[in-house]
Amino acid sequence: MKYICYAAYNEDFIPLAEGIFKKMGKDVDIQIYDPRNPQKLIESGIKVALARGGTAMKIRKALDIPVVEIPIPFEDMIQALLKASKMGKNIGVIGYNNLLKGLDLLNPILNVNIKQEFANSESETRDMILKLKNDGIDVIVGGVAQTNIAREFNMNHVRIDFSEKALVYAYNEAESILQTIFSNIRKSEELNAILDHTKEGYVAIDKDGNITLINETALKLIPEYTEQYIGTPLANVFPELRSLLETLKTGEESLQQIAYLKGTTVLYDMIPLKLDSKEVIGAIATFNDINTITKAEHKIRDKILTKGLYASYTFDNIKGRSKAMKDSISNAKKFAAADSTVLIIGETGVGKELFAQSIHNASSRRLGPFIAVNCASLPESILESELFGYEEGAFTGAKKNGKAGLFELAHNGTIFLDEISEMPLALQGRFLRVLQERKVMRLGSDQFIPIDVRVVSATNRKIKDLVAENRFRSDLFYRLNVLTLVIPTLRERKEDIYELAKEFLLYYSKNKKIHVTEDGIKALQEYGWPGNVRQLQNFIEKLSIINTSDIIDAYAVNAMIAKYEPSCEEINGIKRSDAKPYIAKEEVEEALKLSKGNKSRAAYMLGVHRSTLWRLMKKYDI
Template sequence: MGKITVIIPYSQMQAVVERTFQEQNDPGWELDIIFATGVREIARRRDFSTDVVVARGVTAAALKRLMGDTPVVDMPVSGYDILRAVKACQQRFAATKIAIVGSQDMIYGAKSIEDIMDIKLAVVEVREEDDAEQSIRNIKNSGVDIVIGGVMSTQIAERLGLKTVFIETGREAIYHALREAKRVARVRRQEQERSEQFRTILDYSTEGIITVDAAGAINLVNAAAMKITGLSGEAVGLAVDKLLPQLGLSRVLASGRAELGEVETVNGQQVAVNRVPIIIRGQAVGAVATFQPVADIQALEGKIRQKIYKRGLVARLTFDDILGDSPAIRQTIAIAREFSKVNSNVLITGETGTGKEIFAQSIHNASSRRKGPFVAVNCAALPENLLESELFGYAEGAFTGAARGGKMGLFELAHGGTIFLDEISEISPKLQGRLLRVLQEREIMRLGDDRVIPVDVRIIAATNRDLYQMMQAGLFRQDLYYRVDVLKLVLPPLRERQEDIIPLMQHFLKLYCLRSNRPVKEIGPDAQAMLRRYHWPGNVRELRNIAERLAVLASGPVIGARDIAAVLTGETGRRKAINETAEPAAALAGANDVDLNRAILLKALEEADYHYGRAAARLGISRTTLWRRLKQYQVGE
């Protein structure tokens, strides 16, 4: 627990102190005993390193002034100790005038002994060791011939020719002094721990902290406050209004009311400030300002969002992951790289399976937002009400089943980064309105809440539908269209990348053969010709699927045309497209091809909200046939 140093004025006292200390039986305490009769002697003999000092009389009084932060406990001289000394004086000397000399603690109550013992006493208080000799000379000149006191007092009296009686400290006083010393040491240790905790909190707080007294004078400035404001420790004691009037602490002192969440400009930067008065018994006796740069708060908010919701918020793909060396794909990548250099919204269009999310991730990872989150959401995968709560979040109690504390929306999670809205064409008119507000105001409001939350998000949208035609048909808001379609990236379909078909197939075939622990297969000339003739309505995604089927189903080391035909069996119109090589264009129409005119196609598209799959189903044809017919009539080009 600690160390106790006891200063004893006479050697016989050591045994009593040691025995009393052992009887108290307090584990963890260390006892150190020093024999000395004065402060000078103590200073010469020992450099103190202790938790508490126990001394008596004038020595204790002097040590209290000299020991600084180390507490000093008086070993009191009890009334019993003085009575014993006076009685010994009566027995040893036939004295008529007796003086009791010592510190205030030693002589307290000594005058009352006159009445008890019917004796005349002179009581003299000695505060300083240097004053003791003159005080005792004065006593001698007044006719006193016996001095009762401590070691120092009796030594001086004997040197001046006076008789002396030494006041010994009884065991009771030693017992209580040791108990008090342990209590004082414990309290001091607790205060030191609290003080160190407080100092550590102040020094390592990321918030600036400045406190003032009732007059507005600064009495504390922590390290963060010095860094933010440019002040130094010399500001302590100066008026806060002269140095930092923006903090408004004098106003808080006058009003007694806290002011929270204010934004001020301090030292050339915006800071969020909280001002709080210190109230005692209804009076403001001081005030505290805590503040932090707004930029730091935003950066910390982004880190917290990422750590809490790290899953799914990372873009893992880059432009290096986009396969292909055809002029069409190289040009598309070059355009996308330029788009990554700015913060404008991007609309990626292209048929299904062309790799819209790969391009979105690549643009994000090549942009200045690469360290921020990447949040992807498929707008067609969720019903309207669920999509709304996912995008914008909700407050606690916003609807039945809402989580306690509410939920952060995807736009909040994407703060400082990018949000990828895939199949944006499927968003309902209601959500289109809310999305437009985000793009215009750069702020969102959670469902069931009235608090506006600013967001810094770049939007990359994607669709395989013609948003312009949807806008003309009234299915997509015109104002939202022009907000989304700032930078347009059109991804080429695989059939327009003839040079990439075979290299891509070889790449994915090797990948899936290795994954399934099968020998790597080659693609024969007839199979290559068939793959080039194929229309690829599913683009690269479909090519990957076919490569995986071939890796599993093709038996020989070389893949031929029959292997290709086998994996395509079951797809409407595809087998005929491969077998009828003489008339590939006609073959692509498939068995369900009918005589369709432009008006019928447009009507079916309109009724299906320009969704190719649903329109094809209405007409009873394949999606490939629909696409071919639309191209023939130059619809959507």
């Protein structure tokens, strides 16, 4: 279909135009413009018209379509003036606004007297040409209409024909306009398709409060709808949304409001439309049936549960009546009520993830996903792609459609980063950027994805020491260490050992009644449990399988500990694992250097008692 038309004044120009367009390889509609039937252009599907002078002016007045006026290039004008100068010295140039102005400046160059006039209609043109004749003009220079009138008055005349250059220029302008029109049509169709197929209702108003847009979802609430509602005051159609008029006055958006709309309870937002972010020129209300929202939330929740991106444990699952554990639980509950970043500190096996899940399930994000990742369990390259995701072709082996990272999957929920101290330095910088900007960029992408994620991290190491050793970024540590939760070790809450052991025995013995004697309980409490609750749980599982008696005494406990568990030495009344039997001289010197000679701190860094440090210093003659 042809969308660009050259509207000619008469048949004289058609052969010339056909030749030029054929040479250009362009399929353009060419017809003589009929001022008595201007709609003919529209009916034939024309989107942009090409015309010159008076014809362009007539089309603009009659039709609401873009008109590109064919210009008169300077060289075409010069050729016409040179030809006219051979017919007489007094030259009258007359035309419409497409003529070049200031032609009289050429008088001394061409040795002529040029008088230039502009007309807005054929009758005005006729009057001007007659006046020019009476003023002694020898020759008239102009278009078809001007030269035809000059011929009637028996005056010499030179017609300005349009050149290939002029037509090519005008066509390129028309094609550019046509592409803009198609782009706008496409965008309009896309918007209409989105608005008419979305589950949300949309109603837009202008600055006077009249409806300018209403989509199918909104129309379903008004079965009697007719086209007359466009341009109708909002208050007449949706009086329940009249608060949208207040948005026009204040220019402030109002979100998550509830209204009873035509018998349906809806959740709606009211957003002002501003010109250059200043002047309010309208407003739009978007609303959704609350029942639809509830169903969608259940569907999302079911999908999250299917993928396993949820937290199983709550504070009710945390066992312990000791003051140390009660204090930790109390602090964790306070942290759950906030939305700040949490750093959980505790030895291996104390239950850091149990606390992380409990914090999530007691927080406002409990309906969102909970994603846990161990920073020490994956190589750096895999950890990076898992955390941040990747685009198709980002690296060899990347999935065809790319993959969302864990930060994206945790959107509106919580991400738990266990053993955060083991995150490679190279990734710490990217992670810090995510914490600061709340945006993530996939590997191989140049687009940022906004995320709303709460970060809970955990470590069994002393991050402060890692910072001092330049093995962990200080700025990241300060970002993570907003709310700090310290989980006590099992040796710091010995009174909880029996309660935990009883719980584990009940589970692993399949409800078989097993009695733990008082000396058996004491034996459990005297051991240091370097692996904490996890070690105790594994120990009870072994005990329930290997021990055949219904009674567990100190002998059974000590025999199992001696055979299967690591030995412990007692330091100031605290049982400590002898997991590091050999400490090299270089390690002792390094600890003393980092602690600046502070013996207590150096011993702490080495994981030994201060008396042990003295013995090591004496041994190595330090």
